[in-house]
Amino acid sequence: MKKTITTKRQGTTISASEHALVYSIVPKDLAGHLYQVTLDIATPDEAGQVVSLPAWIPGSYMVREFARNIVQIKASSDGKKVALKKLDKHSWQAAPCKGPLRISYEVYAWDLSVRAAHLDQSHGFFNGTSVFLSVHGQEMNPHVVDIQRADDAACKTWRVATALPELKARRYGFGTYIAANYDALIDHPVEMGDFALATFDAHGISHDFVVTGKVPNMDMDRIIADVKKICETQIAFFEPRSKKAPMDRYVFMTMVVGEGYGGLEHRASTALICNRNDLPVKHQPEMSDAYRGFLGLCSHEYFHTWNVKRIKPAAFAHYNLRQENYTSLLWIFEGFTSYYDDLMLVRAGVIDEAAYFKLLAKTVNMVTRGSGRTKQSVAESSFDAWTKYYRQDENSPNAIVSYYTKGSLVALGLDLTIRAETAGKKSLDDVMRAMWQKFGRDFYERSLTGKQQGLAETEFESVVEQATGVNVRRFLDKHARGTEDVPLAKLYADFAVLVNEGTANKKASLGVRVVRDGNDCKIANAHEGRAAHLAGLSAQDVLVAINGLRVTAADAGDSLSAALGRYRVGETVQVHAFRRDELLNVSAKLQTDDVPAVSITVQATAKTGSVARPSFQRLVKNK
Known part of the structure; x- marks a missing residue:
């Protein structure tokens, strides 16, 4: 195992040496939903190697106790049994041994979601956090994974989709893959099965679009054309001069079901789940609300490639996957992403202005209907994500606010405020690019030396002021750290945009x-x-x-x-x-x-003397 993988864009060299940790994973029992995993540790800790499975997965802020799905686990060295002591709910310690240590275990995989693992006769899917034990003290070593085909007739034609670099495997094939460290290993989900596959280039970077599940007459060509526009728009947004993407390859993995919706971002891929009717049908050119929503989901998760996967809150610069990691800034990382996801659709030319404002009005109405917005700020919602937002109950509409939806309105309010204060010369776009330059561009290169950094809890205002010259403390005190509604009607007034509050x-x-x-x-x-x-x-x-x-x-x-x-x-x-x-x-x-429904429209002409119309066009069209 001397092969070296060198990524072209990031310049990172990954060597599979004698210090590499070697995993193998095989679908053992399709009907029983069991993966068989083995982990070979060449140089275990002499005092007794400790291993553990993460308690949560980045991007989904709830402790999920993935170790509960380990059905049985055992250890051996040179063919002899080694005792394993369970230390806590997700950690084990092997007895000291002189030779290499092998840990074998079975994982129950019956969670049809983007967060965990699933296996049956139709396909297999897993996130590394659900199946790969972390070897304490060796997290920075290279990690090699042998993804094996199941010994089952149903799997004869299966392929593999993942953004992991291949070591001894052909692309889309079973075999060995490699990751620079444990963090990289668990940030590349894997789909295996008989999936539909299409590939496109976005500013020179190969993108795979994978669809698992039955979709009669799916218009893959249309999906690819639309998603390509979205990807190229976002790449150019963060790197307007070089149009250089931060990854060497990207994979969209979409699981199609009768009813479901969601996505989870990763550094070079995303896992999506959608309704069968969300995807377009051949020879039906109209844009359905369902397909528009699916494109918004693709846009949202792809934007996370920059915002949260590389531009991170300081609390996420070094994940502690054994317990909650608290930050009050999710309204920036999820809320701003929620603002830009639909905005990127119209900038890419996938939807028009009218459709964009319809989506925006829907968000405004969604936020306004919940009385929880008067009791909890988006900063508090971010901090309490672990116990409130991701554990909602019947009283949640009366008690909490979404840092996604209201966070997107805070982003819009900031954007309009900055544009108004600078006569259209600066915007939230400048803030996002400034954060990209400071925190995100070289994040994973710095992570190899432990020198990566994230946005500190009180740092955002200074980043805004440095990027735009605008002091936004008062705005944030009211609308991000406070519970006041964002005054969109007032902010939009100078931009020839009318926010109409209809009758109840x-x-x-x-x-x-x-x-x-x-x-x-x-x-x-x-x-x-x-x-x-x-x-x-x-x-x-x-x-x-x-x-x-x-x-x-x-x-x-x-x-x-x-x-x-x-x-x-x-x-x-x-x-x-x-x-x-x-x-x-x-x-x-x-x-x-319920409450009056808001609608948003653009005036035919701007007010006399207003700089709004040119600035508004830049807001929507990025011109």
Whole structure:
């Protein structure tokens, strides 16, 4: 194992030497959803080698206890059994041994998501955090992985998709791959199966688009054309002169299911999951809302290649994967990414301005509907992601705010503020490029020497001022560290953009969100201060009847709306509901249906003397 891998862009040399840690992983039991993993440690710690599996995966801020999926584990040296002592929920220590140490274990993989591992007869997928033990004290050594084909007829035509550099494997083939260190190993997910594959270049960098799952008449050519535009727009955004991407190759891995949506970013790839109907169909050129949403997901995860994978909060510069890593800055890393994901669609020419403002209005309305935004700031939401945002319950709309959605509005507000203060000469774009230059461009090169750095908790304001000359402390005190709504109507006024607050829906409402639960119409959320809450109803209550007429389970929301459609706002109705096994009978005074819906439009002409129109065009079109 003397082969050397040299990446062309980053100039990093990875040598597979006698000090490399060697893993093998094979789908052992497709129906049982088991991977067999072996780890060979050439020079184990003489005092007894400690190994552990991460408790969480970067990009998803919740402790998930991946080690719970290890079904059995054992150790040996030169064919002889070595005792393993479990130290805590995810760590083991092998007894001291003189020779090389082999650890063998099985991993149960039945989590169909972007965060963990999944295996059955249709495909295999895993993130390294779910399957690869970390060898304490040797995390900076090269890591070699032998991805093996399963001895099963269902796998004869399977291929491998990953951004890991090949060592002794052909691209898309089974064989050995290599990573510079453990952090790199777990940042390259792997998909294996019979997937659809298309490849395109974006500013000279090869991009693979992989789709696993059945999608009749999928228009792959259209997907590739649109995603290529998005990728090239983002590469040029961060490196407008050189148009140099920070990776040598990129892989989009998309798992198609009947119902699902999500993505997780990695340094040279992303894992996506989407509905079958999200993807375009051949000979249907119209842009559906579902496909537009999928492109937004691709744009979001790709933007993370720069923002959070390389430009990081200081708390993430050196991950501690055994416990929570706290930062109050996720509103910058997720919120700003959420702002730019749709903006990049219109800059790339994939959608038009009208579609962009429709998406923006949807975000504004989503944020405004939750009363939690008046109680929790996006900075607090970021810090509490581990316990609140990623562990939402029935009361979450009344208690928390999303650092994704409100964070994107904070980003927009900052952008408009900077443009107004500088007469359009500077923008949030300049801030993002400044952070890229300072923190991101050489992040992984510096990581090999332990000298990487991230954005400190109190550093963002000075970065903005250095990049633009604008002091944004007051704005952030109000809208990022405070709970005030971003005054978009006021900020947009100078940019020939109208934020129109429509009238509230006049239909009678209980102020709840309901879901179908078996044969029941169950309250999922009871919004604070709304009719149901004031009447004493709660989340998890099962609605039975309104004024003696049954509320059915079929299409729960439609059934409730139909039942309430017989009444006017202000009328009082009798609601029967079950709380556990106890029947409730309450009086509820009906209110209007939720809050006024915002719409956003561009004026035909700007105000006299306004610099807004040219500046606005630069905002949307990047000109």
